[in-house]
Amino acid sequence: MCNATCLDPRLPRLLLMLALMLAGGTAWAASMLPYGVITLDGQPAPPLQLQDIDGRAYDLQQSRGHWVFVHFWASWCGPCRQEMPTVAKLAKQIKAGAPEIVLINTAESEDTVFSFLGIVAPELTPLLDSDGQVTERWQPRGLPSTFLVDPQGKLRYLVLGGRDWTTPDYLRFIQTLAATPP
């Protein structure tokens, strides 16, 4: 007769199945990343303190507790110009702060940024990396590039090149991040 410590003889097999499911699940999750999204190793995000085009100061440190979409762009970059309207639509479609969208213009003048965004996405307020030195510190692999910074301030994903952020795969990805508890 079996007492409370007696193990079900099927348990080892069940545990093995569970382990395989978990391992498979991780691989599945990784393979479900949308095209062009690269998983990073979770290093702390470099410092990011800039002023926006309206002169307001921003510090990434103050965005702990939620995901941040840090997007580097320049108006001379063709893929950036194509992508920006979709970033604007993404900003409208997601709930405020989920994730927070932070645009960083790389080394262009206020006039250039204003005249470009005024036509393409007037509702967006970019940060101005006027001398390009913040971009140098972040070292995106090209323009445009988007880093996704987790609620602890760590770099979790890098999204290379331009894309339509409003397609279902990317929307689902962003919404899933936003639903991840801090």
Add this chain to the structure above:
Amino acid sequence: MNTDLSNIAQMNKSPHRHRQSTLIRACVLLSVTATATAADKPEPYAVDNQWFKLQLVPRSSEQMTAFYEGREFPEAARKIIAEHCFITVGMRNHGSQVVWLDLSQWRFFTDFGPVRRVSRDDWHTLWRQTQLPLAQQATFGWTLLPEQRNLLPSEPVGGNLTFIATEQPFTLEADFALGAKKDAGHIKVRIDNVQCNLP
């Protein structure tokens, strides 16, 4: 004038390479011919193999100075730019493993000797000497081809190669390591008769 350009894939023959035999077979099978039609003006040069696509587009000094004038570069800087040869490179990894772009493994030469490439560090020194504002230095840097990049599957990269201007057609030989640890062989590409787009 049509010019046939040969693209040669070769393998690192180290005996302990993984998947070596598969790659050797792939390389033996690889027979990609890149063609460039050069009539009056230099045209794009292209290589397309099972690992990546590579394209070179010679730019005229008018194109380059207009681009940088639009980015608010001062006249002195534009004059320096106009004295150089710019070739825009576009590349995309369309294979399943990492491809290493490493400009230290690229050679440019004519029958008479090497063609002098102006590297990112050279430009950095030049712009510091000419006191180009940091914003323009940063912009210029983003328009250069990276000196080194581990191109992930499906990842593109682009930017300019720059040279001391030469009227001589030259040859490019480039070596690309494969694999995340550069341990899955090498692809060698050769493009002949590359020409700067000079007036």
